[in-house]
Amino acid sequence: MHSKFLYQSEHLSTELKDFVAIGKLFVSMGGAPAFVADDLPGDYPNGFDLKSEGHNTVVNVGNKTYLIGGTDHGSKSTIGVRVSDKRTGGWVTPTVLGTRPKPSEVISAVILNEDRIFILKGDSSPDDCFWFLEVDTPFVQEKRKEFGTEVVAWSKGVVGDAKKPIVISGPSGVGKGTLISALMKEFPSTFGFSVSHTTRAPREREQNGVHYHFTERSVMAEEIRDGKFLEFAEVHGNLYGTSIEAVEVVADAGKRCILDIDVQGARSVRASSLEAIFIFVCPPSFEELEKRLRARGTETEQQIQKRLQNAKAELEQAKSQGLFDHMLVNDDLETCYASLKKLLDLDEAVEIINESSPPLVDLPRDHSVSKIDKKILISCGTRERASKNIFLLDLSSLKGGAPGRTRGLDIYTSDSMTNGINVAVEGDGEHLHEVEVIQEYEIEDGGPSIMK
Structure with a gap:
């Protein structure tokens, strides 16, 4: 009928x-x-x-x-x-x-x-x-x-949709960690960090899923083969990397993911299907970078020289055409932070905590x-x-x-x-x-x- x-x-x-x-x-x-x-x-x-x-x-x-x-x-x-x-x-x-x-x-x-x-x-x-x-x-x-x-x-x-993740790179001592901390403090409901994976053993007080996702080498190697990682590297015999899922989890929570990674990692992310904003933070001069590293007083002379050597290589690689969308010179922290907020359209923003779903x-x-x-x-x-x-x-x-x-x-x-x-x-x-x-x-x- x-x-x-x-x-x-x-x-x-x-x-x-x-x-x-x-x-x-x-x-x-x-x-x-x-x-x-x-x-x-x-x-x-x-x-x-x-x-x-x-x-x-x-x-x-x-x-x-x-x-x-x-x-x-x-x-x-x-x-x-x-x-x-x-x-x-x-x-x-x-x-x-x-x-x-x-x-x-x-x-x-x-x-x-x-x-x-x-x-x-x-x-x-x-x-x-x-x-x-x-x-x-x-x-x-x-x-x-x-x-x-x-x-x-x-x-x-x-x-x-989700806003594009932000990849921030820069040599050690340039102040990118301080800039990221300032963003997280001013906009706690807007930004979030992805939790990296590693095959090394947890250290004292480190929590799985909070500080790192601790995993077996065979498991991580298979997931890398299956294309589940945006970037990875081997450091002192252990694998470290950022999984696609770790970035997606931040977006699922309604936040914009920040990836604090080195230049090689940024290159890997750029080669992936992930659409992101790539920012490189550089010092006003190489001499100023060395001055900042020594002022920290946390490394030996050998460690300082190693960091300076890596910094020189990263500064050169950062010039590669098409790798970074923006170059920020951190001469003055307050000025650099204002520039960072401006390029992220946050210079006059007021954080909205409860957006409609x-x-x-x-x-x-x-x-x-x-x-x-x-x-x-x-x-x-x-x-x-x-x-x-x-x-x-x-x-x-x-x-x-x-x-x-x-x-x-x-x-x-x-x-x-x-x-x-x-x-x-x-x-x-x-x-x-x-x-x-x-x-x-x-x-x-x-x-x-x-x-x-």
């Missing part, structure tokens, strides 16, 4: 109107994974093939088929992935990189640009329902070539998903409540990716309402439902306008 109901105009935001005004959509109501229509306008090809097999979802991307769901063969606590190449046949378990999501009995999948699959987990917490399975991104291509095996990579989707989606088992271009329409719950549980995900401004987070998801909820459109949905609650535009809209640069 077919029924008909309306998405009333007062329950659709401008962004949702833009979406539904494009043409006909087909969505699946109930717990089944979403299917895309093959009756969309020519400019919006459906781009993927998806089937449901119990708790698994089968997605065809080019010549490959991906079976997503159940549990990982190596770990019962994460979602499993298997791959089949239509040209060779047979199924293989790929090398899986990145942070893996927990299993879910309800998975919807949408292909994006044929290089990643957008995964929605039903019955998951609001901060755990959006994931990306990268199948042919530059990172995956690089690791596939390096390992010589099939590779996929998970990346957690995050609503909203982006809306979260509590994705139930009963939901439907549709896609046009880089926008995902999610309808949650039963038909009777559908008009009040509509979410639009805009994936056009994604940043980052595996092995870190994918940020930049924009979400629009049915809380931001305007008048002007009705959408009818017909079906029996189990099969595909047709969404039609009752009032037509003409999409213009300034937004939709009703066609009389």
Whole structure:
């Protein structure tokens, strides 16, 4: 038996109107994974093939088929992935990189640009329902070539964006630590430090996860191989490094990450996919730097000479084109700090402690998903409540990716309402439902306008 109901105009935001005004959509109501229509306008090809097999979802991307769901063969606590190449046949378990999501009995999948699959987990917490399975991104291509095996990579989707981390480098004795401490003191809710990893043993009163993440050499070496570290170095037989996850954790807390690393580390971060602001703090002269080092009275003559030798090399490397975005001369600490705040747009800033958080989606088992271009329409719950549980995900401004987070998801909820459109949905609650535009809209640069 077919029924008909309306998405009333007062329950659709401008962004949702833009979406539904494009043409006909087909969505699946109930717990089944979403299917895309093959009756969309020519400019919006459906781009993927998806089937449901119990708790698994089968997605065809080019010549490959991906079976997503159940549990990982190596770990019962994460979602499993298997791959089949239509040209060779047979199924293989790929090398899986990145942070893996927990299993879910309800998975919807949408292909994006044929290089990643957008995964929605039903019955998951609001901060755990959006994931990306990268199948042919530059990172995956690089690791596939390096390992010589099939590779996929998970990346957690995050609503909203994060400000670029700040990489601050400079020779020992230049005063960068004092500058960073001043930033942290004046803006404690704005900035945060990443906690580095090391393979050395903890010293007295050092706490794991506070001073360092203490780990085994074999574990850290494997994570370096898997691309989980932005930068690393071996010092006195021990490995030290900054993991991508350590930076992401700071951003997850709503803070801007500061990385206090040497020039070689800055070069490694620059070569990574992380977008950051790179600042080099230099002394007014080499003679002044030596004077400051000696004034500290904490090093032997041999140690001072070693630091001066390293400083000379760092000052020369810092001149490399494209490495640092800004060069700050620390002649006077107060003046240099003012310059640092200015280039970070903090010179007249007042710290805002309680910024509004982006809306979260509590994705139930009963939901439907549709896609046009880089926008995902999610309808949650039963038909009777559908008009009040509509979410639009805009994936056009994604940043980052595996092995870190994918940020930049924009979400629009049915809380931001305007008048002007009705959408009818017909079906029996189990099969595909047709969404039609009752009032037509003409999409213009300034937004939709009703066609009389």
